[in-house]
Amino acid sequence: MDDCIFCKIIRGDFGTEFLYENEYLVVFKDINPKAKTHLLVVPKVHVESLNELEDEKLMAELIKGVKAVTKKLGIKSYRVHINTGKEEGQEVFHLHIHVLSNSDI
Numbered sequence: 508m509d510d511c512i513f514c515k516i517i518r519g520d521f522g523t524e525f526l527y528e529n530e531y532l533v534v535f536k537d538i539n540p541k542a543k544t545h546l547l548v549v550p551k552v553h554v555e556s557l558n559e560l561e562d563e564k565l566m567a568e569l570i571k572g573v574k575a576v577t578k579k580l581g582i583k584s585y586r587v588h589i590n591t592g593k594e595e596g597q598e599v600f601h602l603h604i605h606v607l608s609n610s611d612i
């Protein structure tokens with residue numbers, strides 16, 4: 508998607524640091540953190556929101572990505588959320604899982 512900010516980040520247009528990456532997803536820091544550590548786990552394919560996610564393999568990979576990046580960074584306690592739909596706070600219409608923690612990385 509040409510006008511999607513997360514697709515641009517994934518393409519490397521802004522030189523964003525990826526804290527974790529595999530064939531399915533990237534993880535980078537939220538630009539406006541709402542906790543000491545605020546990461547975004549983002550699939551490489553453009554899926555608008557959880558409502559459009561049909562691929563069960565990708566669903567599993569996204570959760571595995573949460574586990575992998577938190578393990579890699581030594582984060583033992585965290586919370587995750589997925590805003591779905593603008594009425595519930597979704598601002599970027601490329602699916603992402605927020606990972607928030609009071610641990611420093």
Ligand code: 5GP
Pocket residue numbers: 512535536537538539540589590596597598599600
């Ligand atoms: P949403 O509200 O859609 O669930 O979350 C979008 C998140 O993306 C927000 O927390 C916002 O701070 C973050 N964000 C928006 N634009 C950028 C950007 O260009 N870079 C990064 N790293 N985060 C962004």
Ligand code: ZN
Pocket residue numbers: 508511512513514515552553554600601
């Ligand atoms: Zn996108």
